[in-house]
Amino acid sequence: MEAAGAEVLHLDVMDGHFVPNISFGVPVIEKLRPVSKLFFDTHLMIADPVKYAEPFIKAGGNLLTFHIEVTDAPMKVVEHIRGLGGRAGVSLNPGTEASALWPVIEVVDLVLVMSVWPGFGGQKFIPDALDKLRAIRPRLRPDQRLEVDGGIGPDTAPPVVRAGADTLVAGSAVFSGPDAGLRFRELERIALEAEQP
Numbered sequence: 617m618e619a620a621g622a623e624v625l626h627l628d629v630m631d632g633h634f635v636p637n638i639s640f641g642v643p644v645i646e647k648l649r650p651v652s653k654l655f656f657d658t659h660l661m662i663a664d665p666v667k668y669a670e671p672f673i674k675a676g677g678n679l680l681t682f683h684i685e686v687t688d689a690p691m692k693v694v695e696h697i698r699g700l701g702g703r704a705g706v707s708l709n710p711g712t713e714a715s716a717l718w719p720v721i722e723v724v725d726l727v728l729v730m731s732v733w734p735g736f737g738g739q740k741f742i743p744d745a746l747d748k749l750r751a752i753r754p755r756l757r758p759d760q761r762l763e764v765d766g767g768i769g770p771d772t773a774p775p776v777v778r779a780g781a782d783t784l785v786a787g788s789a790v791f792s793g794p795d796a797g798l799r800f801r802e803l804e805r806i807a808l809e810a811e812q813p
């Protein structure tokens with residue numbers, strides 16, 4: 617993916633508690649780190665991000681994104697991740713109101729809007745995510761990223777970009793066929809074209 621021009625590798629970590637599936641964890645990221653120069657955007661779909669933040673940072677995660685649904689003290693989670701030397705992102709599920717983010721929105725490096733229910737790949741994009749992106753975008757500074765994850769492909773990339781997303785996560789749209797590099801470049805072109813006024 618580096619050869620295709622990707623800058624960020626989005627890593628979906630699932631614990632089987634917060635989401636009904638298990639993907640991979642620290643050992644896989646440790647193995648990837650020496651073979652990739654990409655920024656590791658580590659999406660922690662886990663119930664206890666504070667407990668596991670340190671091993672994920674030590675394994676090579678550059679940014680850790682936790683879910684707002686798992687904590688009553690999101691500021692503490694952000695401070696904990698920063699204290700370990702990582703950047704901090706916050707995510708919300710389709711069922712969570714954007715306003716749940718307001719207590720930490722000014723201090724995070726990234727907001728990740730889930731446009732499917734987390735836990736499985738290959739799901740269909742939930743259009744409500746567009747309203748959420750539009751509600752969040754005006755509250756972010758230029759140095760903060762607005763990312764969207766779930767069901768992103770050639771059809772959904774333009775509307776999410778127009779709604780304010782600047783970072784798009786694609787899984788199936790890139791990897792579910794031959795020549796992932798070509799699919800990546802095509803999706804990037806479509807997203808950049810949508811950005812034109």
Ligand code: ZN
Nearest residue numbers: 627628659765
């Ligand atoms: Zn993700």
